[in-house]
Amino acid sequence: MIPLASGALFGAGACLSGMVRPSKVLGFLDFGGAWDASLLVVMACALAIHVLAWRLVPAQRHPGPPSTVVDARLLGGAALFGIGWGLAGYCPGPALVSIVSGARGSLVFVAAMIAGMWLAGHAPSGKPDTGEG
Amino acid sequence: MHDFTPVHAAVGGALIALSLAVMLIATGRIAGLSGIVGGIVRPRAGDWIWRAWFLAGALAVGAVFELAAPLTYDADARVPLPVVAIAGLLVGLGTRLGNGCTSGHGLCGMSRLSKRSIVATMTFFALAVATATITGALCAG
Numbered sequence: 001m002i003p004l005a006s007g008a009l010f011g012a013g014a015c016l017s018g019m020v021r022p023s024k025v026l027g028f029l030d031f032g033g034a035w036d037a038s039l040l041v042v043m044a045c046a047l048a049i050h051v052l053a054w055r056l057v058p059a060q061r062h063p064g065p066p067s068t069v070v071d072a073r074l075l076g077g078a079a080l081f082g083i084g085w086g087l088a089g090y091c092p093g094p095a096l097v098s099i100v101s102g103a104r105g106s107l108v109f110v111a112a113m114i115a116g117m118w119l120a121g122h123a124p125s126g127k128p129d130t131g132e133g
Numbered sequence: 134m135h136d137f138t139p140v141h142a143a144v145g146g147a148l149i150a151l152s153l154a155v156m157l158i159a160t161g162r163i164a165g166l167s168g169i170v171g172g173i174v175r176p177r178a179g180d181w182i183w184r185a186w187f188l189a190g191a192l193a194v195g196a197v198f199e200l201a202a203p204l205t206y207d208a209d210a211r212v213p214l215p216v217v218a219i220a221g222l223l224v225g226l227g228t229r230l231g232n233g234c235t236s237g238h239g240l241c242g243m244s245r246l247s248k249r250s251i252v253a254t255m256t257f258f259a260l261a262v263a264t265a266t267i268t269g270a271l272c273a274g
Contacts, residue, residue, distance in 0.1 A: 002159045003183040007190025009152035010166070014191070015198040017145025018138060021207045027136055029265035033273070038142040043239065045146035050244030053154035061161030066247035074253055077231020078238070082257035084223030086264025087216060091235040092228055093166030095221075096188065097195035098206055105210030109221040116225020117167070117174045123230060132163060132232045132242060132250065 014094040017042045021098075022089025022105070029086055066132070077120075153241055156187075165237020167228035211272060227257075 018024035018038060027036035085091050090098070090109050098106040156164035160183075169184045198205040210217045228234040231253050233242065238257075242250020 001186055002155060003186040004190040006152045006155045006164065007187035007192075008194045009148050009155065009190075010187070011191035011194030011198075013145045013148030013150075013152060015145070015195060015202075015205045016141050016148065018141060019145070019149075020195070020205060022210060023207050024136070026211055026265050026269065029261050030269035031262060032266045032269045034136075036136045038136070038138050041139050041142035042146035042149070045143045046150035046240050047244050049147060049150035049154060050240050053150070053157055054245050056154075056158050057161065058158070061158075063161055063163055066242060066245065066249060068248045070249055070252050074231050074249055075256055077227045077229070078253040078256035079260050080223045080227030081231060081234060082227070082260025083264050084220040084227060085235075085257060086261035086266075087212060087223070087268060088210060088220035089265070090220070090224065091166075092170055092224060093191070093234070093236055095224075096166070096170060097191050100192055100195040100199045101203070101206035103206060103208055103210075104214060105207070105217050108214050108217050109210075109224075112218040112221025113225035114170070114174050116222040116227075117171045117229050118225075119222075120171075120226050120229030121175045123226075132165065132168070132237050132247075 010093060011097050014097045019091070019094040020101075025085075025089040025091075025094075029089065149236070150240065153236060157241065163237060163241045165233045165241060167224075167234040168232075168237055171229050212268060231257075 014020050019042065024036065025039065028039035088109055090106070092113060095106060095109050095113060099110050153164055156162050164187065169187055173181055173184050173188070233250065233253060238250040238253040243254055
């Protein structure tokens with residue numbers, strides 16, 4: 001089961017990297033206090049592997065060239081996501097993993113995130129998912 | 134530097150990248166996390182079982198960490214719970230409108246120099262840093 005194994009790898013990575021801890025994430029995003037560069041290492045390491053991974057995708061499975069349309073929906077969505085990420089310190093994957101801790105913050109966050117995802121499907125000029133992620 | 138954990142960060146980053154790389158190479162899917170969860174919240178026929186398996190794997194390993202090393206997780210949020218709820222709503226709405234999050238745009242898209250992903254990642258990083266820095270100053274004050 002490829003998705004199960006892949007999900008397990010993600011869970012382990014989110015836990016080990018510290019991305020499941022909002023305090024760790026905010027230590028990186030908050031430039032005002034004692035800054036923690038750990039997430040820069042997470043990102044750099046992951047990006048380096050992904051540059052290689054793209055070269056290994058078989059041609060018949062390649063999702064094709066990415067769309068180049070930069071529109072208000074992309075910019076507005078990314079802006080809202082950034083504000084939410086900076087407020088609480090959770091991005092979607094690690095937030096979801098963290099619900100197993102039962103911490104109230106993570107449960108409230110994920111419940112609200114699911115509501116937000118549901119609402120996004122009702123936004124005006126909704127386009128089908130381009131499958132970017 | 135405060136709480137810098139480069140080895141854990143490098144290993145964790147590598148595992149996150151491997152997770153998405155396995156999906157990409159084996160199935161041709163750009164398996165960003167907001168996309169995986171979004172596809173379960175608004176399911177399409179025949180396209181949700183792999184998402185459920187992925188999340189089951191992630192949650193199972195997360196639970197092992199909770200049992201073996203509970204300090205993996207934070208007990209409390211930095212901001213009050215109503216603010217956490219607003220943050221969650223913004224993240225859910227924003228990642229679906231913008232079609233991706235840290236994994237889909239930040240890793241999968243940026244690593245193939247997708248213009249949309251680079252613009253999206255710069256935008257959400259800039260706003261996250263600004264928001265976290267302002268909120269941090271308010272919390273400390």
